[in-house]
Amino acid sequence: MLALRNRFDDLKITGVDINENHCTKALELKIADEIKPFHEAIPAADLVILATPVNVMLKQLPETLELIDQSVVMDLGSTKSKLGKSVANHPRRSRYVAAHPIAGTENSGPESAFASLIKNKHMILCDRTLSDPDAYQLVEKISRQLEMRVSHMNSEEHDRHIAYVSHLSHISSFALGSTVLDKEKDEKSIFAMAGSGFSSTVRLAKSSSRMWAPIFTQNQDNVLNALDAYINKLQYFREIIANGDENNSSRLMDDANDIRRILSGIDNS
């Protein structure tokens, strides 16, 4: 919202949130110009942006489509197939554009907003043929005006890939944080030795369960595939270490070093 405001001078942003503190804060931080109830705000908007946990969105998207006429609705959710299916037969499905900006932090709430978050980040737009061309083009145009890099794919591909490069990272991080916190019950000073490497790998464990629990449910099949592949890899690594097999251990790590190729692309973006 802050990025939109910086880019478009005459924008009027109406906020809708069930949390009153968030509403007050959003006005204070000028993230919203006004706060209105859902049923008043939606019919008056030219563009509706849904940014709630994905389980709430399943209910909210059809309700939103009921309240609009020719305006455009987009979401920012991290899973796409279930949500798309929930409105597949809705008469106003084509006013909806499925979007996922690959940008976020482990923090939540209005205080976590900052305008530079999305610049140069990827905006994934899904299922182009299911949206009216004018609706899809509007979202694409705004994304480009916010200096995002736009990609197009279908929901199934989105959900399959995002399970590996986002959902699995969160699971690995939550599980790692939880494992070491469990150990802290017996070994009080265990974290005295934690450094920046540990910090980096568990950063995502600060993320909100309200946001993530429904993501894992909605993308269950893909998440389980990714998680099984990860657990298998860890079990293989475990055997190698148990056998003192430094050749295969080194080979696994040398192969994993190829991640530099990927990370230099992300870090330069």
Added chain:
Amino acid sequence: MLALRNRFDDLKITGVDINENHCTKALELKIADEIKPFHEAIPAADLVILATPVNVMLKQLPETLELIDQSVVMDLGSTKSKLGKSVANHPRRSRYVAAHPIAGTENSGPESAFASLIKNKHMILCDRTLSDPDAYQLVEKISRQLEMRVSHMNSEEHDRHIAYVSHLSHISSFALGSTVLDKEKDEKSIFAMAGSGFSSTVRLAKSSSRMWAPIFTQNQDNVLNALDAYINKLQYFREIIANGDENNSSRLMDDANDIRRILSGIDNS
């Protein structure tokens, strides 16, 4: 070395490295004033700092103790028990101080050195009673002069804790990078959607296998304990997700959020 040089004006640093490019680079970057062969450098030094992969150190530490008289030897290795045992009966064991600075990056080689790396970081000194007081105090004093925070523990505690807060992080990160790179063979564009969260969790997968393979071997028992706890946690998380059990999934994540308490300590340091 760069931090030592900045702090102590009249320091003469003699570099020893089997890699000739590293030697040339170290002179260029003024990390070392001169390069000498091991057998010449060690007897002439007041303080010997061993900073090689831990398997090399197992051979190098006894050899070093053979070549010194009253000078002090310290290491910077990430495992402590095995190394300590390797010189337990050496007549000059008490000139050796077991040290582990909790500071490093995923990069290696002389070009990766930067002077501010260790300021405010933890320096773990182990097995105080096995070192001569003057030797231990010298290493402690230098650490404090480099503005490090010094902790004391025995080697066994060090190795048990570091398995959880460092070695396990590296394994989780190598395995995560490797899992997604495997998937890329079928899904070419999978990394197009990777963002900063993914980047953070796999950063350590860039680390050097030459450094890490022997660490996992030397700290095998503790690493396997930590890794088993982690795999168990992931399997529990998997079952929760497979059951669509968002209550227990949220509970696991809410508990893991307590990692904020730890990370604020690290990030402020």
